[in-house]
Every structure is written in C-alpha cells, then in structure tokens.
Amino acid sequence: MLGQIRIVLIGTSHPGNIGAAARAIHNMGLSDLALVDPRCDPRDPEAHSRASGADILIETSRVHDDLGEAVSDCTLVVGASARARTLPWPMVTPRQLGERLPHELASSDSRIALVFGREDTGLTNVELQRCHAHVHIPTNPDFASLNLAAAVQVLTYECRLAWMASTTGATTDTVAQSPAPQAPLAIDSDEPLATHEELEHYFDHLERTLTDIGFHDPAKPRQLMARLRRLYQRTRLNRMELNILRGILTATQKCTNHGKHRPN
Amino acid sequence: MLGQIRIVLIGTSHPGNIGAAARAIHNMGLSDLALVDPRCDPRDPEAHSRASGADILIETSRVHDDLGEAVSDCTLVVGASARARTLPWPMVTPRQLGERLPHELASSDSRIALVFGREDTGLTNVELQRCHAHVHIPTNPDFASLNLAAAVQVLTYECRLAWMASTTGATTDTVAQSPAPQAPLAIDSDEPLATHEELEHYFDHLERTLTDIGFHDPAKPRQLMARLRRLYQRTRLNRMELNILRGILTATQKCTNHGKHRPN
Numbered sequence: 001m002l003g004q005i006r007i008v009l010i011g012t013s014h015p016g017n018i019g020a021a022a023r024a025i026h027n028m029g030l031s032d033l034a035l036v037d038p039r040c041d042p043r044d045p046e047a048h049s050r051a052s053g054a055d056i057l058i059e060t061s062r063v064h065d066d067l068g069e070a071v072s073d074c075t076l077v078v079g080a081s082a083r084a085r086t087l088p089w090p091m092v093t094p095r096q097l098g099e100r101l102p103h104e105l106a107s108s109d110s111r112i113a114l115v116f117g118r119e120d121t122g123l124t125n126v127e128l129q130r131c132h133a134h135v136h137i138p139t140n141p142d143f144a145s146l147n148l149a150a151a152v153q154v155l156t157y158e159c160r161l162a163w164m165a166s167t168t169g170a171t172t173d174t175v176a177q178s179p180a181p182q183a184p185l186a187i188d189s190d191e192p193l194a195t196h197e198e199l200e201h202y203f204d205h206l207e208r209t210l211t212d213i214g215f216h217d218p219a220k221p222r223q224l225m226a227r228l229r230r231l232y233q234r235t236r237l238n239r240m241e242l243n244i245l246r247g248i249l250t251a252t253q254k255c256t257n258h259g260k261h262r263p264n
Numbered sequence: 265m266l267g268q269i270r271i272v273l274i275g276t277s278h279p280g281n282i283g284a285a286a287r288a289i290h291n292m293g294l295s296d297l298a299l300v301d302p303r304c305d306p307r308d309p310e311a312h313s314r315a316s317g318a319d320i321l322i323e324t325s326r327v328h329d330d331l332g333e334a335v336s337d338c339t340l341v342v343g344a345s346a347r348a349r350t351l352p353w354p355m356v357t358p359r360q361l362g363e364r365l366p367h368e369l370a371s372s373d374s375r376i377a378l379v380f381g382r383e384d385t386g387l388t389n390v391e392l393q394r395c396h397a398h399v400h401i402p403t404n405p406d407f408a409s410l411n412l413a414a415a416v417q418v419l420t421y422e423c424r425l426a427w428m429a430s431t432t433g434a435t436t437d438t439v440a441q442s443p444a445p446q447a448p449l450a451i452d453s454d455e456p457l458a459t460h461e462e463l464e465h466y467f468d469h470l471e472r473t474l475t476d477i478g479f480h481d482p483a484k485p486r487q488l489m490a491r492l493r494r495l496y497q498r499t500r501l502n503r504m505e506l507n508i509l510r511g512i513l514t515a516t517q518k519c520t521n522h523g524k525h526r527p528n
Contacts, residue, residue, distance in 0.1 A: 023411055024411070026404060026407045027403045027409075068461070072459065075457040075459055111459075125490075129490050130464075139293075143318060145317075146291050147316065150417045157418050160402055161359070210515075212519075213516050214518075214519075215515040228508065235495060241491060241495050248479055251474075251477045255520045
C-alpha cells in the first residue's frame with residue numbers, strides 16, 4: 001500500500017528541503033518521490049546531507065516539467081493547502097486521508113499523489129484545481145506556515161499509521177469504517193444543495209438533450225440514464241452547479257436546433 | 265492545554281534542528297521550549313534561519329544543566345524513544361499520548377514534558393528511566409532514525425489534534441468521521457477509477473465543447489472550468505462513466521460541426 005503513494009514536490013527552492021522530505025518519506029516506509037520543476041539542484045550536497053541516509057529516494061526521484069505529467073497515472077490526487085480558497089474544494093484532514101487509504105489503494109493499479117507546493121507561495125490555483133481534494137494540516141492560525149519537510153512528515157506519518165492499521169488489523173474498527181473506494185469527496189460550501197425536484201428537472205432536460213444530439217434512444221435506454229442519475233446524485237450538486245449544467249444543456253440544444261432549422 | 269506542554273531537547277548538536285523544532289512547536293500552537301545541555305549555540309544564525317519566524321520560541325527557551333531541572337514541575341514526563349529497551353517501560357503511541365492529554369492536563373497545575381534526545385545517540389538509559397513513559401513514533405524498520413525536528417513535529421501535531429478534539433467536545437475519531445453537511449455518497453463498484461490523465465483529457469474535451477457551443481469563452485473564463493473540475497473530481501468518476509461523458513461531448517461536437525459546415 002505504501003508503495004502506491006507518490007509524494008510530489010512542486011517548485012522546491014531549497015535542496016535541504018528535498019533532502020529532509022526524502023528522509024521523512026523513507027522513514028515512513030514510502031518510496032516514490034517526484035519533483036516538478038524544482039528551483040534548485042536535487043543532487044546538491046545540502047540535499048544529501050539532510051537526507052541523512054535516504055539518498056536512494058533522491059537518486060530514484062523523477063523530475064517532471066509539470067504536475068499533470070507527474071500524476072498522470074494517479075487515481076487520486078490530493079494537494080496540501082494552507083489557505084481557504086475563494087472556491088471551496090473537497091477538504092480532508094490528514095487523518096481522514098489516512099482512513100481513506102486502504103480502500104483507495106485496494107486495487108494494485110491505484111496510485112495516490114500527495115502534492116506539496118513551493119516554500120514561499122504553495123500551490124497555484126491552477127495546480128490546486130488539478131486535485132480531487134485538498135488536505136489541510138491544522139496549525140496555529142497566528143503562525144500557520146509549516147516547513148515543507150514537516151508537512152511531508154505529518155502526511156506520511158498518517159499514511160504509515162493507516163497502513164499499520166490495515167495490515168495488523170489492530171484497529172479494524174477504523175478500517176471497517178473507512179470510506180468505500182469510490183466514495184466521493186465532500187465540499188463545505190454555503191451554496192444550498194439542489195432539491196430533488198430541481199434534480200428531476202435536470203434529468204428530464206438531460207434526457208431530452210441527449211436524445212436531440214442522437215446519443216440516447218429512449219426506446220433503447222439500456223442503463224444510460226440510470227448511470228447518469230447515479231453519477232450526479234452521488235455528487236450532491238449545489239444549486240449553482242446545477243444552473244451551470246442546465247445552461248450547458250440549453251446551449252447544446254440551441255446548436256442542434258440551428259442545425260435542424262437549416263435546409264439539408 | 266497546549267500551554268501546559270513543554271518540549272525538552274537534550275544535548276542538541278545542530279542549531280538548525282533547534283530552529284526547526286521551534287518552528288514546529290510554534291506551528292502547532294505550543295509555546296514552552298526547554299534546552300538541556302545543548303551542544304551548540306541556540307542563538308546561532310542557522311537556528312533563527314530554520315525557525316523561520318518562530319524566533320520567539322528560541323528567545324524564551326530556558327537552558328538547563330540536566331533533565332531533572334528542566335522537568336522538575338512536570339506531572340508527566342514522556343521520553344521519545346526509537347529503541348526497544350532491555351528493561352521494558354510503559355510505552356504509548358503518539359496517538360495514545362494525544363488521547364491522554366485532556367485528562368492529564370485537566371488541572372491547570374499539571375505540566376507535561378515531552379523529552380527528545382541527541383541527534384546521534386538519543387536519550388541515555390538514565391534519562392529514559394526518569395520518564396513515566398516512552399513514546400515511539402512508528403518508522404520503517406530499515407530506516408528508523410527520524411530527524412529531531414521531524415519527531416517534534418509528529419508529537420506536537422498529535423497534541424494539537426487532541427486539543428482540537430477536546431475543545432469541540434468530541435473524540436479525535438468522531439471529529440475525523442463526522443461527515444460534512446454536503447458529503448457525497450459512496451458507490452461500491454468493480455469498475456476501475458479514472459486516472460488523472462483520463463480526467464485531464466476529459467476536461468480538455470469539455471472545455472473545447474463548451475467553447476464550440478458558445479457556453480464558454482476562454483478569454484473570459486470566470487470560474488466555469490474550476491467549478492466543473494471540482495464537481496467531476498469530487499465525484500470520483502469510474503472509467504465507464506468517463507466514457508459516457510466523453511461520448512456525450514463527441515455527440516455534441518458532431519451537432520455543432522454539422523451546423524458550422526453549412527453555409528449561412
């Protein structure tokens with residue numbers, strides 16, 4: 001399980017932090033380090049000094065040009081985020097992240113990336129929006145900025161605890177209660193949830209539109225609408241999201257109507 | 265509660281470790297640092313550099329000649345220990361330590377010391393035997409030696425979690441497990457999850473299609489794609505669902521292309 005977790009460091013400036021992160025990762029029994037666009041030499045002597053014997057992690061780390069390349073094979077991408085964003089995103093605590101791991105990694109094909117940003121500015125909004133969820137390490141609000149390697153230490157520690165619980169069965173309760181592999185992630189937002197009625201209007205609109213564009217044949221429905229219902233209902237759409245989705249359907253229908261109204 | 269916990273570092277050699285420990289302590293909202301017989305200057309510039317703004321912890325730290333003096337007023341002394349000792353001693357895990365804190369510190373007169381040893385040799389047997397209990401941070405048995413500040417980070421993190429749980433009147437478990445108001449729902453399916461790369465292809469395809477149908481203007485993106493990313497990423501799409509969604513986009517594009525190819 002620990003071998004399926006990749007630590008991704010973006011734009012790191014200080015080689016010492018890469019070394020210290022490598023040490024923390026190796027200490028916790030993880031082995032996959034990826035560096036995206038490092039702003040220093042990961043083979044700097046300071047990196048090896050701080051790695052303090054975990055040089056193998058630095059030597060086997062891969063360097064990528066961008067985040068997408070570093071996490072392309074990952075089934076869950078979680079970004080470490082210190083700040084509350086203007087657009088709320090699914091958030092997990094480090095402990096909740098650990099509790100999800102056994103199920104998230106039940107398939108040997110699954111890969112998780114834990115993504116850490118720059119020492120000075122963290123992750124950009126674009127990078128944060130590439131993540132399924134954000135993880136926030138609780139800190140003193142008056143002094144909130146953790147050292148990069150310290151943040152890596154906390155999250156990899158939670159990974160190790162979760163792995164120990166899953167292999168020893170010592171805390172089977174926790175494991176039994178951990179979320180299912182495809183459990184969606186929650187967002188905490190002031191936007192009200194869509195009501196059942198609003199969702200039903202959406203599904204009506206969706207089915208009509210899919211029929212208009214020739215993707216759906218109500219006479220041969222197979223499981224299409226059932227799958228789409230399941231997808232959108234488990235997502236717990238809020239009202240603004242529903243308005244966007246309905247706007248897309250209306251714009252789609254306009255295009256098809258334009259086509260239809262023109263002579264062949 | 266956090267103000268009743270003292271971090272005691274014995275015989276530290278590297279001023280950088282004192283600075284990094286001070287930063288971790290301040291990050292987690294603790295404020296009491298004691299140094300016993302340091303083997304370096306705690307006011308060294310390297311200490312202040314690694315403290316990264318937590319200089320107040322270094323400035324207010326007290327230096328003692330021996331452990332007994334540093335913990336004389338403490339009602340519980342817990343030593344961080346990497347090794348199993350010949351004489352078994354009460355052991356707690358970091359999490360068990362956190363769980364004890366609210367009870368141990370219920371009286372405002374109570375003080376707890378968490379004691380950390382030298383970078384090279386840890387705590388001596390005499391020092392370990394001055395402790396009520398030992399705490400062991402689980403590590404990779406092949407690479408077990410944590411950096412001093414990393415060990416301080418893990419234990420103070422557990423202290424902070426315990427304090428947060430005690431102030432909300434819940435246990436750490438229930439805090440971690442209480443679902444957010446908009447928590448999505450899980451499905452249990454054998455269908456493999458979509459990878460990051462597959463999702464990125466979908467988002468590319470989605471953005472192009474929304475542009476084609478005139479719903480999206482990449483020059484004035486506002487938060488449209490961010491909102492759609494958040495929606496579909498938190499849903500944890502499986503591969504079949506992703507194929508359906510891409511099929512819908514392709515069918516939509518066909519309609520708009522039909523429109524475009526006709527003369528006006």
